[in-house]
Amino acid sequence: MYGFRIVDKLQKIDEDIRRDQLKYHSKRVLVSKEFTFDAAHHLHNYEGKCKNLHGHTYKVIFGISGYVDERGLMMDFGDIKDIWKKEIEIFLDHRYLNETLPPMNTTAENMVVWIYEKMAAALNQLESNKGARVEFVRLYETPTAFAEARREWMELD
DSSP states (O other): OOOOOOOSSOOOBTTTBOGGGSOOOOOEEEEEEEEEEEEEEOOSSOOSGGGSOEEEEEEEEEEEEEEOOTTSOSOOHHHHHHHIIIIIGGGTTTEEHHHHSSSSOOOHHHHHHHHHHHHHHHHHHOTTOTTOEEEEEEEEEETTEEEEEEHHHHHHO
16 A cells, blocks of 8 residues: 655756657547536427526537646636636526527537637637647537537538
8 A cells, every 4th residue: 555655856857858858749639628517508490398498507518629838838828717617607607508609499408519610719719739730629518418629520521
């Protein structure tokens, strides 16, 4: 059994590890970050409970791939969070989606493509892009039901 151990000596850059050792590989890697938001909506041209105004706690998962920089870092999770907060969440969290999204039926299938497009556009604007691209966005409307947009599908159409 392993117990807690205090590190004897904290590794120091340029002393215990050289800067040229920080980048271990040149492969494409994927990082993922998830967020939640609460929103209300209703569906048009639909017979069922969802034609009435109702709300969800949605969960969004982003998969973003790219190449690591000289530090071995592809994208800071904080940068993904900044994009989410400034470019996407403002239209979604505690909103009436039928008002704040472009004209569409606010289905998970429509919304996930809009979210994908917003994240892709924001990544393209980053100066430190390093080949970053959206690989997938998954939008959970409930804990067991989600819609997904994938790069290969988005680029086909």
